[in-house]
Amino acid sequence: MKLFLTTLCLTAIAFGQDAVPEKVDVPKLQKQLDTYAKTLADWPNLARYRAANTKVQPPAASENRVVFMGDSITDAWGKKFEQFFPGKPYIGRGISGQTTPQMLIRFRPDVIDLKPKVVVILAGTNDIAGNTGPMTLEAIEENLQSMAELASANGIKVVLSSVMPVCDYHRNQTEKRPPAKIMALNEWIKAYCEKTGAIYLNYYDAMLDDAKALRKEWTADGLHPNDAGYAAIAPLAEKAISQALGN
Secondary structure: OHHHHHHHHHHHHHHOHHHOOOOOOHHHHHHHHHHHHHHHHOOOOOOOOHHHHHOOOOOOOOOOOEEEEEOHHHHHHHOOHHHHOOOOOEEEEEOOOOOHHHHHHOHHHHOHHHOOOEEEEEOOHHHHHOEOEOOOHHHHHHHHHHHHHHHHHOOOEEEEEOOOOOOOOOOOOOOOOOHHHHHHHHHHHHHHHHHHOOEEEOHHHHOEOOOOOEOHHHEOOOOOEOHHHHHHHHHHHHHHHHHHHHO
16 A cells, blocks of 8 residues: 555656546555566566476476467467377466567576477567567567577577467557568568578468458457467467477
8 A cells, every 4th residue: 555655646746636536446556556566576477487397397308398488379378288289298388468578588497497399489479569668670589589599509499480460350459569560570580590490480471361460260359369260370380390300
């Protein structure tokens, strides 16, 4: 409550008394402040998988372990691995809302220390949306490159995924995630893979409809795949992983 009142006072000082509403939903605002405080205390969310990581045993010599690093798209998919990748030694390390700088910070504990043979990285859409502040395409590219270089330096094969398309069929997504920026980032990812030998996992083209937007039937919100969307892209991920292992 002290933090809440302090925030109200600072708001009033900065913007004038009119900035403080007459009726304040204290529980709602306190919940928001608690969320902000938690984020500030652990900005990359290293705590999310800390306990789970301690339970991951070293891979067997013949095990083709794969770690999926990403944001909410990977996070939701990771909860359904038994449905999409039955019997496969795949580990999901996605965190909803995350951007590439956050992923870069947790890349060692959530990827390298798990000793996979392959890492599948899907990131960038939240950077474009500005989830952790304004980000240039160059900054996103540098973070992706740093993750790829860290993986390669530790003997981990790299699969870099294209940023998935969005659509406005269900709600407006293109305002925060302009398709032109998504396409520009994907062009860089593709070129980087060609230059370094990493595998380019092209979700983008496979998910487009005739209007060059994310297929309406593969999403419920214009951003995240639904079950049909995940089912459609799972074989693409499997193919990319096989290519990486073959290399």
